[in-house]
Amino acid sequence: xxxTEIRASAAGVAGEVRGxxxxxxxxxxxxxxxxxxxxxxxxxxxxxxxxxxxxxxVQAWRTVCLAVTVQALPFLLLGTALSGAINAFVPASxxxxxxxxxxxxxxxxxxxxxxxLPGCECASVPVANSLIGRGVAPAAAFAFxxxxxxxxxxVLTATAVAFPGSPEMVLARLAASLITAAAMGWLWLWxxxxxxxxxxxxxxxxxxxxxxxxxxxxxxxxxxxxxxxFLVVGAMAAATFNVAMPRSVLDTFxxxxxxxxxxxxxxxxxxxxxxxxxxxxxxxxxxxxxxxRLAFMVVGPMVDLKLIALQAGTFGRAFAVRFSSATAVVxxxxxxxxxxxxx
Numbered sequence: 001x002x003x004t005e006i007r008a009s010a011a012g013v014a015g016e017v018r019g020x021x022x023x024x025x026x027x028x029x030x031x032x033x034x035x036x037x038x039x040x041x042x043x044x045x046x047x048x049x050x051x052x053x054x055x056x057x058v059q060a061w062r063t064v065c066l067a068v069t070v071q072a073l074p075f076l077l078l079g080t081a082l083s084g085a086i087n088a089f090v091p092a093s094x095x096x097x098x099x100x101x102x103x104x105x106x107x108x109x110x111x112x113x114x115x116x117l118p119g120c121e122c123a124s125v126p127v128a129n130s131l132i133g134r135g136v137a138p139a140a141a142f143a144f145x146x147x148x149x150x151x152x153x154x155v156l157t158a159t160a161v162a163f164p165g166s167p168e169m170v171l172a173r174l175a176a177s178l179i180t181a182a183a184m185g186w187l188w189l190w191x192x193x194x195x196x197x198x199x200x201x202x203x204x205x206x207x208x209x210x211x212x213x214x215x216x217x218x219x220x221x222x223x224x225x226x227x228x229x230f231l232v233v234g235a236m237a238a239a240t241f242n243v244a245m246p247r248s249v250l251d252t253f254x255x256x257x258x259x260x261x262x263x264x265x266x267x268x269x270x271x272x273x274x275x276x277x278x279x280x281x282x283x284x285x286x287x288x289x290x291x292x293r294l295a296f297m298v299v300g301p302m303v304d305l306k307l308i309a310l311q312a313g314t315f316g317r318a319f320a321v322r323f324s325s326a327t328a329v330v331x332x333x334x335x336x337x338x339x340x341x342x343x
Contacts (some may be wrong), residue, residue, distance in 0.1 A: 031130045057243055065239035069232060075173050077224065082127055084220035089212055103137040107185030108138035110220030111178055114147030124148040125310045138197060143185035146327065149275040149301035150177035159297065162279035169290065173279075176298045176338040180331045187326060203242035260292040265332050268300030299331045 098113075099106040114124075128145035132138055149155065151174050157342045163169040253263035264285065273281050282293040303324050312320035 012146045060240050064243060065236055081220055084216045089216070096165040099136065099140060103139050104186065106137055106140040107143045107189070108182045111143040111147040111181040111185065114144050114151055114181065115153065125307070125314050129314050139185040139188040139192065142323070143186055146302045147178060147181035150181070150298065153190040155275050155279070155301070158276055159279040162283040169294065170293055172294050172338050172342040173297050175342070176294060176331070176334045177301070179338070180298060180302065180314055180327070180334045183330050183334070187330070196322060197315055253268045257289055259279055261286045261295045261332065261336060264288055264292045265299040265328065268296045269304050269328070271300070272306045273300060290343040291336060294339045294343060295332055295335035298335045299328060302331055303328045
């Protein structure tokens with residue numbers, strides 16, 4: 001036990017859940033070198049092969065990758081800081097009082113709670129992980145994870161600005177996103193299995209005799225380093241798809257009502273635009289129907305490449321594959337139904 005604690009302290013993370021008696025999952029021994037390699041290797045490869053590639057394409061890839069990362073980084077900082085604050089300063093009894101005891105009722109309440117978090121999907125993952133660590137039902141935490149990036153005041157305000165004179169688009173986004181989040185929470189209660197979920201082991205609240213600020217720092221450091229690497233991987237993948245997508249493809253799919261919905265949903269996944277900015281991208285796609293653009297704004301904050309990478313790193317690949325696939329289907333269906341009624 002003592003040796004485990006020493007190794008965890010040297011790695012800068014909590015290797016053991018104190019008070020729970022369960023051994024924690026440590027970061028790799030040489031995690032710092034791995035993180036440095038992940039940051040340097042893509043740049044080295046670009047330098048080596050850049051001369052053989054079209055220079056504008058390389059610049060576009062670099063610009064998109066940096067834009068996605070820089071755009072998401074402030075909200076990742078916000079989310080990990082909020083996660084650390086919840087872990088260190090908020091008693092577990094608070095969640096027990098705010099959320100109904102029955103998980104089926106806690107799901108919609110947690111979905112509505114997403115209104116209060118002004119962040120994107122990068123912020124919601126570490127917060128949801130912290131909530132699960134504090135005893136919140138996973139179904140409720142996942143409803144919050146999906147709703148927070150899509151229905152918070154900043155996103156709804158940006159949508160209203162991007163679609164002036166169209167309050168029905170704001171209402172449609174709010175309704176479709178909230179219904180999707182609640183449906184996915186209930187779907188997890190119905191079909192979810194514990195073995196699919198591998199939440200990252202981290203601190204589980206304030207321990208008597210320990211400094212709350214130290215616990216906050218350790219939780220923040222662990223979550224940010226853990227999620228930051230996967231954010232970079234997701235941004236690189238999004239940049240690759242963004243640059244490789246021919247412009248002519250947009251014209252091919254925009255003529256079909258059904259294909260346009262599916263295409264913009266897929267485009268939202270690979271572009272990985274932050275939820276605070278995706279409304280402006282959707283508004284620029286004037287060749288597509290309002291329902292298709294609604295699908296772009298509903299699917300994007302819930303399922304994109306960087307979010308899938310963050311979920312895989314936090315909860316495990318088995319969870320990320322199943323949950324992301326189901327969320328994409330439910331989000332498209334809800335967008336079509338709500339869009340057909342309101343738009």
